[in-house]
Amino acid sequence: MSDVLIYEVGARDGLQNEAIPMDTKQKIKLINMLSDTGLKNVESAAFVSPKWVPAMADSKEVMDSIFRKKGVNYPVLAMNMRGLEGAISVGADTVCIGTAPSEMFCKKNTNCTIKESLERAENIAKIALEEGMKVRGYVSCVIYCPYEKDTDPISVAK
Incomplete structure (x- = not known):
């Protein structure tokens, strides 16, 4: 592969964990x-x-208010159908979906099982593609889980 794609995620992943929202x-x-x-890629909401x-x-207000520079992609995270509806409503060009090989992480992060998170991701991806959006996937905790500690490589491969 000759291309490296850089995704800046600080405006979403970095800010979402701050004790006092920006x-x-x-x-x-x-x-x-x-x-x-x-x-070229600034994950924004x-x-x-x-x-x-x-x-x-404030994700809707943020996405409705940013200046969308030509040639820049502004992905947004949507972990369920309501999130996808929000992404569609603001004209997001890319939707990010995710799962993890840890039952505890899935439960604490998205209030569902690994199986349910995969089903959600598949449904979101299908509709997003039908809407003409790009889809980007995350697999969290591939090496370590803050709740279950070391992650089993076999679970990750599945």
């Missing part, structure tokens, strides 16, 4: 500035429950 206007400014650096991830409660 102000929406500051978040929009950050994403716009990242877009001006030459990056997560359409997830604001109860569980308060820092992403």
Whole structure:
């Protein structure tokens, strides 16, 4: 493979874990500035429950307000159908889906089993592709899980 694709995820993955959510206007400014650096992929939002991830409660406003620079892709995370609906509503060009080889991580992260997370991801991907979106997948905890410790390589391969 001769190409390396860099995805900047700080505006989504980095900010979602902050104890005090970044102000929406500051978040929009950050994403716009990242877009001006030459990056081609700036993951910008997560359409997830604001109860569980308060820092992403403004995802619709953020996506509706950023300047979408030509040639830059602005992926968003959607872990269930409601999240996909949010992604579609803002015209996201790429939806990110995910799972993990850890039952405990899946339960704590998405309130479902590994099997259910794979089914959700498959359904989201199918509809997203039908909508003309790109799909990007995450597999979390491939080496280590914060709840179950070392991850079994056989589980990851499955």
